[in-house]
Amino acid sequence: MKVRYGKRLLAVVLAGTLTASLAACNKKVESGAEKADTAVAFDQIKLGEHTDLKANLKFLTHKTDIVDTTFQEYISEFQKMYPNISIEYEGITNYANDITTRLTTGDWGDICMIPVTVDKNELKNYFITFGNLDELSKEYTMLFNYSYDNKVYGLPSMGNTQGIVYNKRIFEEAGVKETPKTPDEFLDALSKIKDNTDAIPLYTNFAAGWTMTAWDAYIDACATGQADFAHEGRVKGKNPFADRGDQTGPYAVYNLLYEAVSRGLTEEDPTTTDWEGSKARLNRGEIACMALGSWSIAQMKDAAEHGEDVAYMPFPITVNGKQYTVVSPDYNYGINCNSSADNQLAAMLYVKWLIDKSGFEVSQGGVPIKVNAQLPDFLKAFDGVGLLYDLPTPAGEETLGNDVNNESELGVNVSGALAKAVVEAAINGQPEMKELAAEWDEKWTAAQEKYGITH
Amino acid sequence: MNTKRAPFNFFKWIQSGKVNRRLCMVTFILAPLLLLLVFTYIPFVKMFQFSFYDMKYIGERKFVGLKNYSEVFTRKDCFQALKLSGYYIAASFLQLGIALWFASVLSFRVKGGSLYKGFLFFPYLVCGIAVGFIFKFFYTRGFVLDTVLQWIGFDPQSLPYWLKDKKINNISITATSVWRYMGQNMVLFIGAIMSVDSTLYEAAAIDGATGWNKFRYVIFPCIKTIIVLNMILSITGSLSVFEPPYVITGGEFGTGTYFVIMNKLAHESQKVGLASAMAIVLFLLIMLATLLQKAGEWYFLGVGDQEPIRTIRRQKKRERQYNGQQKAKQEEKEGGV
Numbered sequence: 001m002k003v004r005y006g007k008r009l010l011a012v013v014l015a016g017t018l019t020a021s022l023a024a025c026n027k028k029v030e031s032g033a034e035k036a037d038t039a040v041a042f043d044q045i046k047l048g049e050h051t052d053l054k055a056n057l058k059f060l061t062h063k064t065d066i067v068d069t070t071f072q073e074y075i076s077e078f079q080k081m082y083p084n085i086s087i088e089y090e091g092i093t094n095y096a097n098d099i100t101t102r103l104t105t106g107d108w109g110d111i112c113m114i115p116v117t118v119d120k121n122e123l124k125n126y127f128i129t130f131g132n133l134d135e136l137s138k139e140y141t142m143l144f145n146y147s148y149d150n151k152v153y154g155l156p157s158m159g160n161t162q163g164i165v166y167n168k169r170i171f172e173e174a175g176v177k178e179t180p181k182t183p184d185e186f187l188d189a190l191s192k193i194k195d196n197t198d199a200i201p202l203y204t205n206f207a208a209g210w211t212m213t214a215w216d217a218y219i220d221a222c223a224t225g226q227a228d229f230a231h232e233g234r235v236k237g238k239n240p241f242a243d244r245g246d247q248t249g250p251y252a253v254y255n256l257l258y259e260a261v262s263r264g265l266t267e268e269d270p271t272t273t274d275w276e277g278s279k280a281r282l283n284r285g286e287i288a289c290m291a292l293g294s295w296s297i298a299q300m301k302d303a304a305e306h307g308e309d310v311a312y313m314p315f316p317i318t319v320n321g322k323q324y325t326v327v328s329p330d331y332n333y334g335i336n337c338n339s340s341a342d343n344q345l346a347a348m349l350y351v352k353w354l355i356d357k358s359g360f361e362v363s364q365g366g367v368p369i370k371v372n373a374q375l376p377d378f379l380k381a382f383d384g385v386g387l388l389y390d391l392p393t394p395a396g397e398e399t400l401g402n403d404v405n406n407e408s409e410l411g412v413n414v415s416g417a418l419a420k421a422v423v424e425a426a427i428n429g430q431p432e433m434k435e436l437a438a439e440w441d442e443k444w445t446a447a448q449e450k451y452g453i454t455h
Numbered sequence: 456m457n458t459k460r461a462p463f464n465f466f467k468w469i470q471s472g473k474v475n476r477r478l479c480m481v482t483f484i485l486a487p488l489l490l491l492l493v494f495t496y497i498p499f500v501k502m503f504q505f506s507f508y509d510m511k512y513i514g515e516r517k518f519v520g521l522k523n524y525s526e527v528f529t530r531k532d533c534f535q536a537l538k539l540s541g542y543y544i545a546a547s548f549l550q551l552g553i554a555l556w557f558a559s560v561l562s563f564r565v566k567g568g569s570l571y572k573g574f575l576f577f578p579y580l581v582c583g584i585a586v587g588f589i590f591k592f593f594y595t596r597g598f599v600l601d602t603v604l605q606w607i608g609f610d611p612q613s614l615p616y617w618l619k620d621k622k623i624n625n626i627s628i629t630a631t632s633v634w635r636y637m638g639q640n641m642v643l644f645i646g647a648i649m650s651v652d653s654t655l656y657e658a659a660a661i662d663g664a665t666g667w668n669k670f671r672y673v674i675f676p677c678i679k680t681i682i683v684l685n686m687i688l689s690i691t692g693s694l695s696v697f698e699p700p701y702v703i704t705g706g707e708f709g710t711g712t713y714f715v716i717m718n719k720l721a722h723e724s725q726k727v728g729l730a731s732a733m734a735i736v737l738f739l740l741i742m743l744a745t746l747l748q749k750a751g752e753w754y755f756l757g758v759g760d761q762e763p764i765r766t767i768r769r770q771k772k773r774e775r776q777y778n779g780q781q782k783a784k785q786e787e788k789e790g791g792v
Contacts, residue, residue: 104512117512118513268596271624271704272595406511417723
């Protein structure tokens with residue numbers, strides 16, 4: 001008799017746990033399906049209103065370096081206006097990977113930086129809209145990356161330009177008088193640095209991995225002078241990686257890296273590079289240059305005592321006599337559509353404050369996203385350089401770029417796999433750059449065909 | 456006969472000895488079972504389900520049947536990566552050898568024995584990611600390893616790039632896993648050796664056994680189960696190496712193991728279905744490897760007190776031969792008569 005009770009009890013307990021876990025699953029699905037629409041649009045919100053709003057916000061960020069410093073100052077500054085809104089920052093080191101998993105739970109916090117893994121047609125299931133694209137683009141730029149159906153789901157925390165961060169003093173000491181404008185001039189400059197100074201001409205930061213994605217950022221508008229090349233030329237075009245023969249286009253960018261490595265103009269052992277240490281080494285002149293976006297300038301200047309030597313130059317490719325650089329958004333702020341209405345409003349206010357009042361963009365060396373904002377100082381060196389902004393993707397093709405990129409496994413702008421393959425090939429002496437490009441084109445074309453792009 | 460049953464009293468019932476004991480058992484077992492269920496079995500079932508879909512982390516899922524599996528077998532990089540496991544399997548034998556040697560030395564009275572044990576076990580306590588970073592600097596040109604080799608007279612110019620040179624970088628990385636796991640194997644071995652009945656050593660000593668004889672005929676047969684267990688753990692571990700190549704080289708320069716490639720596919724190319732299928736295939740491979748080893752143990756070493764199948768067969772063969780000979784002799788005799 002008692003044995004049976006025991007068994008029954010066990011059965012009840014197990015069944016209870018199972019239902020509990022199933023119920024938990026169901027709840028998640030329901031909350032994901034609710035698409036919260038915002039009450040107020042971002043352009044109509046005014047700072048100084050709703051000052052009695054109470055909310056506890058959680059902010060997920062990739063900027064682990066300033067979570068305990070700058071962001072804390074922002075919070076106390078913001079709380080002068082909104083004393084009842086408290087904000088908790090959580091810095092995530094492996095942000096790009098972790099955030100995707102956390103987003104799927106629905107219960108991750110209130111504000112995050114939207115990862116590239118969210119396709120445009122999925123944005124509405126995770127984030128609230130900031131307003132209509134038509135309205136918002138009167139005040140802000142670079143909104144296209146996270147807009148869908150004329151609605152804006154993400155606001156850029158700042159804009160980046162692409163170029164090369166370098167040590168002015170070393171370039172001068174090596175006898176390079178003008179900043180190089182073509183791949184050949186650049187390689188010459190690197191050779192001079194190698195011959196005339198003790199500095200490492202070009203430091204790849206290969207081991208950190210993510211740093212190699214910087215090379216992908218040059219291959220579109222910077223290397224072609226066409227603002228729409230990323231979509232029209234690379235995603236939809238035929239064999240985008242093939243050699244164009246005139247030192248422009250994606251091939252010229254990767255070939256520059258290939259030549260630099262194979263001529264010994266980079267560090268001896270790319271597998272043991274040290275990202276944190278490299279900042280101070282560039283600052284002190286032990287490294288002459290690195291390929292990184294403009295966000296890196298502030299970090300290089302602050303890393304050691306010779307901040308004044310750190311400078312920025314456009315990527316050395318000239319198209320029809322002119323150099324180009326692209327202004328593109330950094331990570332975008334996104335607000336959780338599963339948060340409570342109060343939290344959404346509070347989050348909206350904080351994002352507004354961050355963009356309009358905090359000075360975050362300038363302190364991080366970025367380009368402000370407000371229309372007609374003053375461009376940062378380093379861009380003064382970009383005299384005569386064409387400044388290209390990103391363009392909207394044609395309707396119906398919003399996810400095409402991600403789809404082809406994922407299917408081909410080339411990881412353009414995601415993993416830096418192409419630049420890593422270039423370094424590895426250049427060190428081994430094979431395959432040649434042409435063979436690498438042909439292999440990429442083959443994969444790319446196969447992926448394009450899967451998504452219905454034929455030539 | 457019909458005694459009236461006392462009304463059911465829940466508290467009494469729950470306090471009664473047998474129920475109480477069972478309740479204790481259930482509550483104690485519930486916590487680990489729940490953890491196991493939530494963090495192992497449910498995710499595993501989910502992964503199995505994902506392996507039949509063409510899916511990303513975020514976005515729609517499309518059922519594709521066995522397409523992911525056929526892709527795992529037709530892709531070049533998946534099984535190519537399994538070849539690297541050869542390095543790790545070879546290293547795991549070396550690791551077990553060293554561990555066994557240290558264990559058999561340290562199981563007996565050695566001056567400062569506990570200290571040595573502590574030092575040798577310590578690396579196992581360091582988190583795998585930290586080990587990765589330690590060795591990244593250890594192998595950097597002109598850093599620890601190069602300096603030490605220079606002290607003992609190597610020419611720094613003739614030393615290879617430990618992580619760049621494709622001939623040796625996999626060996627460099629496997630060495631880190633030997634460094635990390637050797638101590639753990641050793642502790643398991645020491646535990647097993649300690650449990651050997653000490654009268655056996657005395658008997659062996661009286662019979663004049665040397666150190667090697669003691670090891671071969673007393674220790675080895677007594678701890679063979681633990682040795683086999685360690686071997687199975689090491690080889691399954693070798694098939695699914697992830698941390699060292701992921702942290703030290705990021706899988707570049709030909710060091711990308713099966714898991715590193717799986718991780719890349721899942722996170723960089725968002726091919727979650729394909730990566731799940733890879734995981735299931737590896738799981739089956741590991742099961743197969745374990746079964747093979749179990750069969751090997753059963754055939755060559757014997758399980759528990761049972762004699763190895765090989766010995767039993769030999770004995771039977773010998774018996775048969777003997778019987779046959781006897782019979783032949785008998786027949787000869789009879790024929791002679």
